[in-house]
Amino acid sequence: AQKVTQAQTEISVVEKEDVTLDCVYETRDTTYYLFWYKQPPSGELVFLIRRNSFDEQNEISGRYSWNFQKSTSSFNFTITASQVVDSAVYFCALSAPNADKLIFGTGTRLQVFP
Amino acid sequence: DAGVIQSPRHEVTEMGQEVTLRCKPISGHDYLFWYRQTMMRGLELLIYFNNNVPIDDSGMPEDRFSAKMPNASFSTLKIQPSEPRDSAVYFCASTPARVHGYTFGSGTRLTVV
Numbered sequence: 001a002q003k004v005t006q007a008q009t010e011i012s013v014v015e016k017e018d019v020t021l022d023c024v025y026e027t028r029d030t031t032y033y034l035f036w037y038k039q040p041p042s043g044e045l046v047f048l049i050r051r052n053s054f055d056e057q058n059e060i061s062g063r064y065s066w067n068f069q070k071s072t073s074s075f076n077f078t079i080t081a082s083q084v085v086d087s088a089v090y091f092c093a094l095s096a097p098n099a100d101k102l103i104f105g106t107g108t109r110l111q112v113f114p
Numbered sequence: 115d116a117g118v119i120q121s122p123r124h125e126v127t128e129m130g131q132e133v134t135l136r137c138k139p140i141s142g143h144d145y146l147f148w149y150r151q152t153m154m155r156g157l158e159l160l161i162y163f164n165n166n167v168p169i170d171d172s173g174m175p176e177d178r179f180s181a182k183m184p185n186a187s188f189s190t191l192k193i194q195p196s197e198p199r200d201s202a203v204y205f206c207a208s209t210p211a212r213v214h215g216y217t218f219g220s221g222t223r224l225t226v227v
Contacts, residue, residue: 035215043223045205047215091157100145100169102216104157 002027004094004105012111013082021077021108023092029053034068034075035093035102045091051075082112120206120219127226132194135222137206138187147216148181148191149205157205163189196226 003026013019025034036048049059051068059066063080079086089109093102119138127133139146147162161171166183174181178197183189193200203223207216 037218043203044220045207045216045218047217050215100164101147101159101162106156 002029002032002094002096002103004092004103006090006092006105006108008108009106010109010111012113015084015112015114016081017112018078018080019082019110019112021079021090021092021110023075023077023105025073025075025092025094027073027094027096029096031096033095035095036066036075036077037091037093037104038088039091039107040088048077079110082110084112084114086110087112118206118208118217118219120204120222122222123220124223125225127196127224129197129226130195131226132192133196133200133224133226135191135204135206135224137189137191137219139189139206139208140210140217141187143208143210143217145209145211146183146189147207147209148189149207149218150202151205151221152202160191160204193224196224198226201225 005024008022011019032053034051038046038048049066056068065078067076089107091107092105095102118140121136144165148160150158150160158173160173161181162169163183166186179193181191201224203221205218205221207218209216
């Protein structure tokens with residue numbers, strides 16, 4: 001069975017701090033895809049990144065970076081120099097290549113205070 | 115492209131009434147998904163379509179829920195009769211192919227009183 005665990009329910013930081021959101025997944029598939037989505041207070045779900053299981057290179061996009069480690073089944077998300085606009089709920093998700101649907105974690109609520 | 119369009123944004127209805135939620139996917143996207151989000155259960159997949167055909171409706175909570183996709187540019191999710199426990203945010207999402215990132219609509223916040 002596939003499962004995504006985001007153990008951190010809520011994180012609070014002060015602006016300019018770095019913060020890491022954890023994501024641990026379970027799957028028996030050798031090929032799979034991992035995703036992060038952002039849900040700001042306005043409510044929409046915004047796609048951030050997709051990573052396939054064959055690509056363990058870390059990815060950086062501006063202040064965002066992702067650390068994928070198959071050995072620990074983790075796909076963690078780091079925001080560097082956080083800003084108030086980063087305040088949102090962040091979801092990690094998993095999909096197998098022969099499956100059409102995403103399995104979402106329960107989300108981590110990030111609050112960035114000025 | 116305007117993205118995935120859902121209507122209405124907010125719906126308040128009385129228990130027992132029929133509710134219809136609407137979704138227009140992104141043109142060219144072959145997959146359409148309906149999700150429900152609640153505090154207690156998080157994001158739950160209700161049903162999804164591929165090329166207008168329902169593929170998996172195992173997430174539909176009960177017979178009161180039904181979904182249709184009469185053509186590639188329109189889908190509906192109907193609840194009849196509605197109950198207070200159906201109160202949630204309902205998201206529609208579409209994607210051009212498997213394992214691409216979904217594009218979500220803005221959601222419909224349903225309140226059943």
